[in-house]
Amino acid sequence: MVREERSPEQHLPSLLSVCVVALLLAATAADPAAAAPRLFVSGASKEVNTILAGESVNVTATVKNTGSSEGAMSVEYVANGTTKATERVAVDSGSSAKRTRALTFNTPGTYQITVKSPKRSAGTVQVKKATAMTIRQDATSRQTEVRGGAVPTTKPYEVEMPSAMNRTFTVQSWTVNASQRSFTQNVTEYTDPADADIAVPDNDDASVFGVVTVGSSAGVQPSSMQFVLNRSNLQSAGIDASAVRVYHRVNGSWQAAETSVVEERTDQVVYEADTAGASAYAIGKIEPAFSITRTSVVSEQAPEGQRVVVEATVANDGSIEGPYDAQMRVDDAVVNQTSVTVPADTEQTVTLSTVVTTPGTFQIKFNDVNAGEIQVTESQVQTDGNGGAEPETEPTGTEPAIQTEPAVDGDGGLGPLPATVMGISTMLVIGGLLGALLLFGVVIALLRRGGSRNDSGFEL
Template sequence: MVREDRSPRQHLPGLPIVCVVSLLLAATVAGPAVAEPSLFVSGASKDANTILAGESVNVTATVHNTGSSGGAMGIEYVVNGTTRATERVVVDADSSVERTRALEFDAPGTYRIKVQSPGKSAGRVKVKPALVETTRTDSTTRQLKIRGGTVPTNEPYELNVSEQTNRSFAVQSWTVNASRQAFTQDVTEYTDPSAADLAVPSGDDASVFGVVTVGSSDGVEPSSMQFALDRSTLQSAGIAPQDVRVYHRINGSWKAAETTVATEQPDRIVYEADTAGTTAYAIGKIEPSFSVTRTSVVSEQATDGYRVSVRGTVENAGSAPGTYDAQMRVDDEVVNQTSVTVPADTEQTVTLSTVVTTPGTFQISFNDANAGEIKVTESQLQTDENGGAEPKTEPTGTEPAVQTEPAGDGDGGLGPLPATVMGLSTVLVIGGLLGALLLFGVVIVLLRRGGSRNDSGFEL
């Protein structure tokens, strides 16, 4: 009996053949494997967040290739949605490259920068007409650099300075006149006035809390500034907040500028002041220092009585100009007065007069300085038939409190003689001078006669 072999082994040899044929056919259709590049923008950045108008910002794009072969792609530098520049970048397989492009901005504003293909943001850049930077600071000094761009405007630039609350005096804002050209200014703030490289007023007539110096380029001038002072500093000096001024340094003198209180804070007072016209400023209170250095008294007949004039020389030894109120006093009664402006470290001469209509002896003063004594008699008050004064005797005087000097009239002549000269009567002084001149003439005559009888060859 023959048994039928139903084992599946009869079909197994055919299966591997079919699979192999299928693989061979697939490989023949697909062909050999091909390497391809894969490029994209992996990053974007910029080298500045704030620039001046007319300056450039450098934008850097990073292009990466993750493919197995090198390739190239185009990228775009886009500002506020507008393409500013394009570039084709070649990158090797499995590597990256960086490309940097400078983008210039002429107008102030805020701009968004992207590198596209696909897009990557580089961030925002602020373009300003002017910038202020702190370049150096210590316990007594702070240096600021102010830079202005090329902007077609005539408006001033107002620049905020980083607030320094730990300083008794600090600049908070600086405003300069606009310029169509780029400029640079160096501003130095001194909390300790003695650290400044210039003569700063001091003493009983000056309380200076801070100094500001400016190095200006051609055609650029500061116009105003805001600054803060600690209340405790003012209280220690005994100065009211409204008495603080900014003083311009002009030809060695300090002249007060218009200064106002901008805001009052619990611990600080913020001021605003005009700063045009110079490059050095002192902040505080500077007063003139007046003194009367010389006086003289002059008297003469007048149609309505006897005119007495007092002349005083007023010296201002302070560092700031001031107005001096001058008074003429007769027996401590004010009979005439005027005001005169005296610049710093100079002197002015003031003349005041009055008409005496009654006889007597009068003490003449220039403010608190005793200028001398004048005696007016009945005869000096008499008038002639034409109505004019008829002098009978010369005036007399006594030693004044300060040195006297002759007075001059308005026409450049000698004018009337003073009643006193160094405390002596004018009549006695003139008589002494005439006697001395007469004696000198006699000596000369004798010498001439003696010289004619010798052979010395010397003549007078």
């Protein structure tokens, strides 16, 4: 066999390879860490930016291993510098792994979320008492879902409603009283009251610009709301901004809630109203509709003269109760007055009285309605202080012609006499009866005198 001889230059590559391998082996033997796993947090993220108090946000950490063998490390989930959770993550060599952890927040506020080590930011999360989101909207209505968290407080929840453009009426903020537990409410606004699922007044005594209905959760009640109303609505109806109220139904009748103007803008007015105790509201101006359906006048003897009583039935055909101001007028002079509250769709009797101390004929009115006419004789106003006639005493003229008294409440005796009987003045009827009795007495006296000379045996 012939052995081929090589030159030193031909053996050089092989020698170099052997040297490199030897150096690598030596390096590995000198630094064992080169063969160990190398793990670190390479990224962090979260699912949502806003949650309710008592809810959780999912935070994801990405752990990477650039080492040559499998390894594990502890990952910290931190909120505003406070560690909220820790977990051990194992990762194969040359690969990465993702882990998601739910972090719960019970206190409203803004939290910076980080995952380490090293520190990687997942962003911020807003923890709120309540949130609102529009779930349906058309030209005349908008439905907003209001959600509240389990906030450890007894104070009302207040939430800003989503902004809305080109609407004549919009709820701006909504406040409820909750029992420290999560809830969901649907608040629906109607710019056209006819579209609402409740009947609202639509007569001449009502101007309704909007309606709000609420689907309430158990234990959660509306407290107040702020709403915006366009000035054009007010101008079209001829209503001053300060006259607008929020109304709700109470026992079948609409009742005004406390409402105030909180801001006046160029084209809008912002109001705040108490919404406690109801789930449907009408916004605008609703007034009672009063009418007088019956009147009567009676008179009776009084110690000071002749008491005259006017009685009237006041009807309220409107959709809301209201105060009615009643006046008694004698010859167009106001002599007595009162104010009564008349509920919606009901009638109420109002009674006023006065005492006449001078004789004459008087026209009695209840407000502007002519109730009747009375005649007072001189003998009816000349008394001895106990209601008895005193015909020989002349009036001094120092007493006022009309003395005001409260409404008659009954003081015994025969009671008040009607001003007319069958269309004839009561005073004329009484005078006629007195005259007839006097004539009868004269006839009896004459008969008795003639009978003393009568021989017939009959005696009167």
